Amino acid sequence: NAGVTQTPKFRILKIGQSMTLQCTQDMNHNYMYWYRQDPGMGLKLIYYSVGAGITDKGEVPNGYNVSRSTTEDFPLRLELAAPSQTSVYFCASRSEAGRAVNEQFFGPGTRLTVL
């Protein structure tokens, strides 16, 4: 059980470039989330998904897009990167049953710098 995996771990982008942050979970969770963590702050919700084919915006969706074609994968796309998107990005999935019900499992994060 790998849990939630994210790639890449680090990335530097130039202003205007695009990239996709990958997220995969092997726990068969329906709920998945993307959060960003700015320096000295808590995490804020970018997008979430309640199952394959269903996604919706969180608090800070501008400049991002997501897709969910399978239960396992939930990639986050940055179009036209801006310095304001410099942050650490965390992907998470939520358990709906068992002892860990309602617990969110987090990936290790992707540290993104936009210059």
Added chain:
Amino acid sequence: AQKVTQAQTEISVVEKEDVTLDCVYETRDTTYYLFWYKQPPSGELVFLIRRNSFDEQNEISGRYSWNFQKSTSSFNFTITASQVVDSAVYFCALSLDTGRRALTFGSGTRLQVQP
């Protein structure tokens, strides 16, 4: 909308001191979940505890204990006999049992334990 407040930005203690991290939350829902996460310098998020709104029993796990008081909307975290390895940023978070079920995070408390 939900809100989580961690008023203590940074706390510094000497090893073996006890320390309490405060967390105050706001929600109109009657069913919700409260969490504490630890973020060590390596950056990952480590789950510490989950508590649902119907369970006000305090919990102890080794040197860690949590005090949940609905009357004051607080969910405080105490570390007894702190150790250098406890140095980290600690986040309190809340999720509802409906809708997106995402986590709303506080801004975190940085704990530094000096040897």
